[in-house]
Each structure stands twice: as C-alpha cells, then as structure tokens.
Amino acid sequence: MHGLGSDGATPGKSRFDDMYVQPDPRAYFTRLAPLGYEIPHHAQPVFRQLAAERAAYSDGRAGRLVVLDLCCSYGINAALLNHxxxxxxxxxxYTSDTARRMSPEELAAWDREFYGERRRPDALRVYGLDVAAPAVRYAREAGLLDAGFTDDLERVPPGPELRAALPEVGLITLTGGGSYITERTFAALLDGARRPVWVSAFVLRTVAYEPVVRKLATYGLRTTVDASRTYPQRRFTDEGEWQYAIEAVRALGGDPPGLEEAGRFHSVLYDSRPGPELIVH
Known part of the structure; x- marks a missing residue:
C-alpha cells in the first residue's frame, strides 16, 4: 500500500506514512482495521492464478520465476500469495493481545514459524520494493520476501543490488501504490528486465493509469482492463477524502454513484502481458 516516492503525494488523499516507519506490522493492521482495508484480499486469488499462468509460460530462460511486489510494505501480498x-x-x-505483548524481535520469530508452517507447495520467490525500509526489513526477517529493496525509482535509477535482481523478475504486482508511483518506476524496472515481464496492478479509480499503460506499451506489453468490475479498497478517513475521491473519479470520466459515493475507494485491475495493442472494455 505504501508509495515509492514522497513526490507522489496526492492532495486530498490521506497519507499513512507513519505506519511504515514502525519496526513491525502491528500499527499497519491496527490503523487499517477500522477502515476495512481489503484490497490484498481481492488480489490474493488473482495473483495466485496469474503467478501460476506466468510460471507455466515458457520464456526460454533458465532459473525460477520471481514475482516483484511494488509498494510491498510489510510483505502482505507475499504472505497471501505463498501461504x-x-x-x-x-x-x-496482528491486533491480538498475544501480538501486542511481543517485542518486534519476538513477533518476527513468531511469524517465521507461522508462515513456515503454512507455506504452499507451489510458493514462488517474491522480491519486494518499497521506500519504507523498516517495513521491507521486517518482511525479510519474517521470511515473507526472498529479497527486499528500498530504491526510490521515482528519483534515481536502480542501485546495483536491484539491477542484479531484475533479470529474474517475470511478474510485477501492485496493490494500492498506484497513487504514488508513475511510469518512471515501471520504466526503470523494465529497462533492467530480461524475461518477458507481466504486470498486474490494482489501481484506484481516482488515479490516471494511462501514462503507465502507454509506457508499458513501449516495452511490448498489451494492457487489458474491465472497467465495469471494481474492487473495494477501504472506507474513507473523513468527508474531505470522500469529496476528493468523488471529484477525482468524475474528472477521469468515471461514475461514482454506488461506488465512491457509497463511502469507499474502489480499484480496477489492469493486466499487462506481451502483445500488440491496448484493449479497454
């Protein structure tokens, strides 16, 4: 959910930066629970199916497929994908009394055992990218990420470690970070890719994703989106955010009645794969 660059702040949309400087995900879940943040739940079956399809797709390159989760925060998508x-x-x-009494180190050890026991036999390697270093560090310590990176690709090119990892990436996933990253981040990633890369992104209806779609097209990726199917993300924090969302959706040609007007952000799913053209329906 976190962004990859502070320059991407969206006026009118609440920021949650203070959650990501914590040493573990307890504040994340405690803060988001009252808002009903649920987009990772909707992404779980989508990413599992897509990862299976991408893993079965022969690209002629040796080595196991890697999923790169953008704006990965504490590795929530990796937890749901692989466990x-x-x-x-x-x-x-994470909101339980048991978790509340633990130190961050105890929580990480508790998590390593928890996720280790629930690891799926078809688990894939997952890398995470987020500027929130404490969140990425915890996801690594809990065993959710095989590698984690904090490069701010909105500002600078990938560092040597991320550059070395990018040739392994075959699938890029995104939930919630579309408000904070732009085509610059995607271009930086795809410039370093060697495998055919698929991109699956849940993007808020308040966000103009077309610049990313156009950029992906320059790398040979065709994007499909069913704009009639939406996925609720979370409740609004206040009336100001509610009004912002309604106005932003209308400005992009969307229709907020029954969706944003009912009190929640909604996302649409963009699926980008190698192909010749853009399809929007």
Missing part, C-alpha cells in the same frame, strides 16, 4: 492464510486472519493475528 495458506487469509487477510482476515492476519488482521486478527
């Missing part, structure tokens, strides 16, 4: 666990269970776990 038999639900988002509801994670909310319950």
């Amino acid at each position: 038999e666990v639900t988002l509801a269970e994670l909310y319950e776990r």
Whole structure:
C-alpha cells in the first residue's frame, strides 16, 4: 500500500506514512482495521492464478520465476500469495493481545514459524520494493520476501543490488501504490528486465493509469482492463477524502454513484502481458 516516492503525494488523499516507519506490522493492521482495508484480499486469488499462468509460460530462460511486489510494505501480498492464510486472519493475528505483548524481535520469530508452517507447495520467490525500509526489513526477517529493496525509482535509477535482481523478475504486482508511483518506476524496472515481464496492478479509480499503460506499451506489453468490475479498497478517513475521491473519479470520466459515493475507494485491475495493442472494455 505504501508509495515509492514522497513526490507522489496526492492532495486530498490521506497519507499513512507513519505506519511504515514502525519496526513491525502491528500499527499497519491496527490503523487499517477500522477502515476495512481489503484490497490484498481481492488480489490474493488473482495473483495466485496469474503467478501460476506466468510460471507455466515458457520464456526460454533458465532459473525460477520471481514475482516483484511494488509498494510491498510489510510483505502482505507475499504472505497471501505463498501461504495458506487469509487477510482476515492476519488482521486478527496482528491486533491480538498475544501480538501486542511481543517485542518486534519476538513477533518476527513468531511469524517465521507461522508462515513456515503454512507455506504452499507451489510458493514462488517474491522480491519486494518499497521506500519504507523498516517495513521491507521486517518482511525479510519474517521470511515473507526472498529479497527486499528500498530504491526510490521515482528519483534515481536502480542501485546495483536491484539491477542484479531484475533479470529474474517475470511478474510485477501492485496493490494500492498506484497513487504514488508513475511510469518512471515501471520504466526503470523494465529497462533492467530480461524475461518477458507481466504486470498486474490494482489501481484506484481516482488515479490516471494511462501514462503507465502507454509506457508499458513501449516495452511490448498489451494492457487489458474491465472497467465495469471494481474492487473495494477501504472506507474513507473523513468527508474531505470522500469529496476528493468523488471529484477525482468524475474528472477521469468515471461514475461514482454506488461506488465512491457509497463511502469507499474502489480499484480496477489492469493486466499487462506481451502483445500488440491496448484493449479497454
């Protein structure tokens, strides 16, 4: 959910930066629970299916496929992709009295055992990218990420470690970070790619994703989106954010009645794969 660059701040949309400087995800879940943040739940079956399809797609390159999760924060998408666990269970776990009494180190050890016991047999390697170093560090310590990076690709090119990792990436996933990153981040990643890279992004209807779609097209990726299917993300924090969302959706030609007007952000799913053209329906 976190962004990859502070320059991407969106006026009118609440920021949650203070959650990501914590040494573990307890504040993340405690803060988001009252808002009903749920987009990782909707992404879980989508990313599992897409990862299976991408893993089965022969690209003629040796080595195991790697998924790169953008704006990965504490590795929530990796947890849901590779383990038999639900988002509801994670909310319950990290807001429990048991978790509340632990030190960050104890929580990480507790998590390593928890996720180790629930590891799926078809688990894929997952790398994470987020400027929030404490969040990425915890995801690594908990065993959710095989590698983690904090490069701010909105500002600078990938560093040597990320550059060395990018040739392994075959699938890029995104939930919630579309408000904070632009085509600059995607271009920096795809410039370093060697495999055919697929991109699956849940993007708020308040965000203009077309510049990213056009940039991906220059790398031979065709993007499809079913704008009629939306995925609720979370409740608005206040009336100001509610009004911002309604106005932003209308400005992009969207229709907020029954969706944003009902009190929640909604996302649409963009799927980008090698192909000749853009399809929007």
